[in-house]
Amino acid sequence: xxxxxxxxxxxxxxxxxxxxxxxxxxxxxxxxxxxxxxxxxxxxxxxxxxxxxxxxxxxxxxxxxxxxxxxxxxxxxxxxxxxxxxxxxxxxxxxxxxxxxxxxxxxxxxxxxxxxxxxxxxxxxxxxxxxxxxxxxxxxxxxxxxxxxxxxxxxxxxxxxxxxxxxxxxxxxxxxxxxxxxxxxxxxxxxxxxxxxxxxxxxxxxxxxxxxxxxxxxxxxxxxxxxxxxxxxxxxxxxxxxxxxxxxxxxxxxxxxxxxxxxxxxxxxxxxxxxxxxxxxxxxxxxxxxxxxxxxxxxxxxxxxxxxxxxxxxxxxxxxxxxxxxxxxxx
Amino acid sequence: xxxxxxxxxxxxxxxxxxxxxxxxxxxxxxxxxxxxxxxxxxxxxxxxxxxxxxxxxxxxxxxxxxxxxxxxxxxxxxxxxxxxxxxxxxxxxxxxxxxxxxxxxxxxxxxxxxxxxxxxxxxxxxxxxxxxxxxxxxxxxxxxxxxxxxxxxxxxxxxxxxxxxxxxxxxxxxxxxxxxxxxxxxxxxxxxxxxxxxxxxxxxxxxxxxxxxxxxxxxxxxxxxxxxxxxxxxxxxxxxxxxxxxxxxxxxxxxxxxxxxxxxxxxxxxxxxxxxxxxxxxxxxxxxxxxxxxxxxxxxxxxxxxxxxxxxxxxxxxxxxxxxxxxxxxxxxxxxxxxxxxxxxxxxxxxxxxxxxxxxxxxxxxxxxxxxxxxxxxxxxxxxxxxxxxxxxxxxxxxxxxxxxxxxxxxxxxxxxxxxxxxxxxxxxxxxxxxxxxxxxxxxxxxxxxxxxx
Ligand SMILES: C[S@@+](CC[C@H](N)C(=O)[O-])C[C@H]1O[C@@H](n2cnc3c(N)ncnc32)[C@H](O)[C@@H]1O
Numbered sequence: 001x002x003x004x005x006x007x008x009x010x011x012x013x014x015x016x017x018x019x020x021x022x023x024x025x026x027x028x029x030x031x032x033x034x035x036x037x038x039x040x041x042x043x044x045x046x047x048x049x050x051x052x053x054x055x056x057x058x059x060x061x062x063x064x065x066x067x068x069x070x071x072x073x074x075x076x077x078x079x080x081x082x083x084x085x086x087x088x089x090x091x092x093x094x095x096x097x098x099x100x101x102x103x104x105x106x107x108x109x110x111x112x113x114x115x116x117x118x119x120x121x122x123x124x125x126x127x128x129x130x131x132x133x134x135x136x137x138x139x140x141x142x143x144x145x146x147x148x149x150x151x152x153x154x155x156x157x158x159x160x161x162x163x164x165x166x167x168x169x170x171x172x173x174x175x176x177x178x179x180x181x182x183x184x185x186x187x188x189x190x191x192x193x194x195x196x197x198x199x200x201x202x203x204x205x206x207x208x209x210x211x212x213x214x215x216x217x218x219x220x221x222x223x224x225x226x227x228x229x230x231x232x233x234x235x236x237x238x239x240x241x242x243x244x245x246x247x248x249x250x251x252x253x254x255x256x257x258x259x260x261x262x263x264x265x266x267x268x269x270x271x272x273x274x275x276x277x278x279x280x281x282x283x284x285x286x287x288x289x290x291x292x293x294x295x296x297x298x299x300x301x302x303x304x305x306x307x308x309x310x311x312x313x314x315x316x317x318x319x320x321x322x323x324x325x326x327x328x329x330x331x
Numbered sequence: 332x333x334x335x336x337x338x339x340x341x342x343x344x345x346x347x348x349x350x351x352x353x354x355x356x357x358x359x360x361x362x363x364x365x366x367x368x369x370x371x372x373x374x375x376x377x378x379x380x381x382x383x384x385x386x387x388x389x390x391x392x393x394x395x396x397x398x399x400x401x402x403x404x405x406x407x408x409x410x411x412x413x414x415x416x417x418x419x420x421x422x423x424x425x426x427x428x429x430x431x432x433x434x435x436x437x438x439x440x441x442x443x444x445x446x447x448x449x450x451x452x453x454x455x456x457x458x459x460x461x462x463x464x465x466x467x468x469x470x471x472x473x474x475x476x477x478x479x480x481x482x483x484x485x486x487x488x489x490x491x492x493x494x495x496x497x498x499x500x501x502x503x504x505x506x507x508x509x510x511x512x513x514x515x516x517x518x519x520x521x522x523x524x525x526x527x528x529x530x531x532x533x534x535x536x537x538x539x540x541x542x543x544x545x546x547x548x549x550x551x552x553x554x555x556x557x558x559x560x561x562x563x564x565x566x567x568x569x570x571x572x573x574x575x576x577x578x579x580x581x582x583x584x585x586x587x588x589x590x591x592x593x594x595x596x597x598x599x600x601x602x603x604x605x606x607x608x609x610x611x612x613x614x615x616x617x618x619x620x621x622x623x624x625x626x627x628x629x630x631x632x633x634x635x636x637x638x639x640x641x642x643x644x645x646x647x648x649x650x651x652x653x654x655x656x657x658x659x660x661x662x663x664x665x666x667x668x669x670x671x672x673x674x675x676x677x678x679x680x681x682x683x684x685x686x687x688x689x690x691x692x693x694x695x696x697x698x699x700x701x702x703x704x705x706x707x708x709x710x711x712x713x714x715x716x717x718x719x720x721x722x723x724x725x726x727x728x729x730x731x732x733x734x735x736x737x738x739x740x741x742x743x744x745x746x747x748x749x750x751x752x753x754x755x756x757x758x759x760x761x762x763x764x765x766x767x768x769x770x771x772x773x774x775x776x777x778x779x780x781x782x783x784x785x
Contacts, residue, residue, distance in 0.1 A: 013528055061756045062687055063688025065712070076753075098520070105519065137556065239726060243722060250702055250705060252706075308706070324729065329383075
């Protein structure tokens with residue numbers, strides 16, 4: 001068993017307080033505009049917000065918010081987290097997003113000390129989250145057959161100080177199995193044909209306790225074949241889920257007064273609200289998709305004339321994938 | 332090696348075929364565990380067996396581990412694997428006369444089973460064999476029939492580990508008010524939004540009877556090892572009310588070591604209490620006792636009870652002080668709120684203690700309860716990335732026949748709403764005003780969002 005406190009000082013397993021030379025930060029402008037940056041003494045960052053001197057934030061707390069050089073935006077230098085990494089990592093494949101990651105982690109009972117097997121590594125989105133959850137005493141064995149992805153991920157691990165928690169293997173798990181026996185608490189398969197890896201996955205589970213498996217597949221035909229295979233190999237308590245996150249859009253509407261009669265012309269007069277906020281609805285429509293729209297005025301305006309409304313954002317991604325979970329006991 | 336076996340002293344979450352669940356505490360091996368109508372079994376026979384597996388209560392009162400494949404094998408013979416035939420459910424009649432076994436006979440079989448003369452599977456087999464429409468049903472319908480009968484007659488239950496997830500599901504299905512309607516998927520998301528790491532030091536407002544603390548404890552401990560993580564819980568009253576924490580099987584001493592707590596009314600020192608430590612020895616301010624103005628001297632008595640009370644009081648003062656000292660500016664790696672109190676009030680009190688670049692996560696059953704805090708965050712330079720989300724999780728029937736007595740996760744309705752944001756440091760340097768931002772085209776965000784694929 002791993003020793004307590006395999007000291008890694010990865011920002012994904014332990015917080016730091018102030019930004020130091022060599023640290024990774026997430027330069028955050030809004031939920032869709034964020035970027036991982038390695039802070040180096042005398043370095044500069046260039047983007048549409050202008051040039052930015054790294055020195056000016058070295059020694060400042062993580063979470064420092066500054067006005068961009070060009071004055072066109074605020075940049076906040078956030079401490080990395082697996083969730084932020086998922087939102088800004090370089091995509092080499094399709095990746096897992098937070099709602100699935102959260103549910104899978106929970107239903108696989110991931111926690112410190114867990115030994116987890118994952119395939120394929122893909123872009124390492126889920127891998128980072130797994131590492132955070134099982135550290136400092138757990139281990140993730142991740143398997144990927146695409147060589148370039150393996151190499152890229154190894155580089156990332158080295159630079160994120162995660163190499164002692166995550167072990168990367170270059171291997172075709174459907175053909176060659178995992179090469180591990182009796183070690184794992186949980187297995188996660190995000191592969192085009194997970195059923196081809198079920199038999200091999202069974203070998204990897206610890207003996208004498210109940211282990212958990214999850215497969216992630218977009219198509220019901222894949223689910224069918226996987227379920228058959230799971231049952232054939234003695235997996236039980238098979239359950240299937242689909243999970244989606246829905247953003248709530250919240251905004252302040254200006255109340256429109258009822259029309260009155262114009263005494264001079266005799267026509268109906270439409271009273272314009274005290275403070276014009278025309279076109280706000282359209283703006284918010286866009287902001288609802290994830291933009292950082294600040295509702296400052298909403299919070300400070302004349303409350304009597306306003307009403308706060310909310311709705312579930314309509315255009316939620318329709319369908320992600322089916323998550324199939326099962327248990328196994330190996331004597 | 333970690334092995335998840337049931338031990339004496341453990342709590343076990345028992346799931347019965349009726350989908351009812353019950354938490355039992357195996358205090359001693361000699362105990363008999365009573366599952367009500369469902370039956371009674373000897374605790375000793377469950378000790379040493381794995382959690383999260385199924386068991387049959389046998390005639391002698393002992394339980395036997397059920398090989399997950401056995402239900403299939405036992406009853407599989409009754410299922411016709413021949414799918415080529417033209418049979419389907421279209422001409423089935425749901426009638427009593429499909430069943431050739433008489434009511435009296437069923438009653439007799441049931442009695443035999445209760446007396447341990449025959450196994451539950453025997454009854455099910457009899458019912459299946461004597462159901463005239465059985466052979467005409469599709470494989471899937473046959474399985475469903477068997478499962479329904481199994482639920483009715485079997486003495487099979489699942490012994491689940493009382494993990495935060497299993498307890499969450501249990502309370503969501505039985506007493507959702509107790510845990511403020513947190514569903515498994517929302518609890519899972521709280522853990523992600525809050526970036527819970529084993530080494531984190533998290534401030535928690537838990538009005539869920541300890542469910543949130545349980546989930547955090549689980550993510551921050553490993554057996555009895557100290558991984559560095561700490562939790563600081565605000566108490567709704569004077570005493571901790573976190574009984575769900577006690578329903579988990581945590582290693583001894585872990586809860587005490589990991590969780591500090593302080594009553595809301597003790598955030599500021601009580602007048603006259605002073606702040607220097609010398610007062611610990613003769614303070615009149617006590618937790619959870621009264622606020623008498625008179626300092627308490629050690630009682631001049633040899634009455635052991637009185638002396639013990641005094642020692643306890645002094646210890647309580649010291650503990651409260653020590654806890655309060657931990658409520659230091661930016662000391663915490665996150666704030667999680669699932670509370671009965673007003674969110675904006677909580678934030679006003681606690682946000683100074685939350686570190687920069689650390690998450691604030693609030694859960695509520697009601698979206699409206701989160702909106703004022705959301706608007707405050709949006710208007711404040713101290714937060715970024717404020718958003719309110721909810722989760723839609725659907726459970727599907729799977730094309731398998733094996734074990735599993737759990738109810739389907741409620742697919743309609745909601746597991747509540749989550750407000751999440753990050754506290755930031757807007758300390759030095761100029762900031763843009765809202766109107767300036769508009770002029771400078773900060774609608775940028777909206778444009779990029781169009782390109783995002785989920
Ligand atoms: C969708 S991606 C996984 C994404 C990953 N879950 C994430 O969050 O970043 C699937 C990966 O599985 C890999 N893969 C497919 N078949 C494989 C096999 N038989 N053995 C190992 N890796 C395989 C692919 O190369 C691809 O990188």
